[in-house]
Amino acid sequence: MKTPISTSSLKEKINGKIILPNDDAYDDARSIYNAMIDKRPALIVKCKNKKDVQAAVDFARTERIEVSVRGGGHNGAGLALVDGGLVIDLSLMKDIKIDPENRTAVVQAGCLLKEVDNATHEYGLALPGGIIGTTGVSGLTLGGGIGYLSRKGGLTVDRLIEAEVVLASGEIVTASKNSDPDLFWAIRGGGGNFGVVTSFTFNLLPIKNVYAGPMFWPLEKAHEAMKFYDQITKNASNDLYGFFAFLIVPPGDPFPEHLHSKNVCGIVWCYTGPMEKAEEVFKPIREFGPPILDFVGEIPMPDLNGMFDELYPSGMQWYWRAHFIKELTDDAISENIRHGSNIPTMHSTTHLYPIDGAVHDMKPGETAWAKRDARWSQVIVGVSPDPENADTVTTWCKNYYDGITPYSDGGAYVNFMMEEGESRIKASYGDNYGRLKKVKAKYDPNNFFHINQNIKPA
């Protein structure tokens, strides 16, 4: 790919900004959440609207420049950026329109989860999203979207009504069940393979406050705790959600001093049923152990979604691995404890995110997101603010992943993957992979959008 000789033709067409390597703003504009990634695009186009996106797509196609798309810049593999290419940066596109009567939100593609959470909360509504408020709505949604409300309301893509998409041809279409239905099917889990989504229309849940927060148990209780967790969530209503974690307790407020820097296991709960029933629901949970820390109580939904934002600021080293898990066998539990007891840094962790409940209401072929029969999406992240620890956290993460592989259901949630090759992507989409390749051939036959978990055209 050649570097563009002149950007003047693009400049004339857009309302946003073009940032080039010699500009003061360049380093800031090319930095993303994961500081392990260091890519140098030839130009970054900060788009203000769909016409800007269309102009950037047309320019890159005509000039034969590689393109990446940046929503919130959170992707672990750094797929928001492209070396020597053009970044379509959506971060200035922040409009959110709520229709409280119909419980819908039209969200522009540059929004972060916390911006959507705060906007919907004002109306007593919520969108199932992720567990960190600074994550981009765009990338999270297109890959699926797993979070505290998954058991109650499904994946983020399960709440999608329609999306406005700029295709590789430059054409702008609205994808929904009735309009470009193949495209609508594919973008619900197929990632950024099919075009640049400029806005999403979501159906929201009537949720304002939740009974939620973390509970910890000592590592010696980990085997029993995982068994207990497995059983209680298996039989629970969709109102109860909890992700299991191995972690090191942060050495500071609000955690009690005797727990600081201790390696523990825990569950972060989110109960969305009637508040007057919450104590009763949590009675058996509180009786187990008992927990060595219990921060569970009634809080506004955005407080839960933002609870860990300060702990995980932008600019740390991140290495990711993931699995889909159907069953927590005794051997799988032992292997989790082996690696979970050996966490190399305070920020490194593993989470088992439930993907049962309402996620299973959809059939595997109903959306591109195929895994409608697994119970958990496990993520293992090696994280450190210190670049010197990059190798240590990477090695721990890879070893943990290898240890769990025999108990995995094959593949992983694409949004939790690094660049791991075509066979991993294929395994993640299972029986939907063939149809995804056909839809790719229809909407992007030349694989113009390939800086992503790439699905090659059939």
Ligand SMILES: Cc1cc2nc3c(=O)[nH]c(=O)nc-3n(C[C@H](O)[C@H](O)[C@H](O)COP(=O)(O)OP(=O)(O)OC[C@H]3O[C@@H](n4cnc5c(N)ncnc54)[C@H](O)[C@@H]3O)c2cc1C
């Ligand atoms: C700290 C942290 C916590 C997370 N927690 C969760 C969680 O709880 N649940 C969950 O499901 N995921 C979670 N994730 C993973 C997250 O879903 C992915 O990192 C996702 O890619 C982030 O979206 P983004 O817009 O910020 O990504 P970006 O890095 O901006 O983009 C990632 C990729 O998405 C595509 N893309 C982005 N926007 C568009 C668009 N508008 N049109 C077309 N393609 C686009 C592009 O292919 C791009 O390569 C978390 C990530 C981090 C770092």
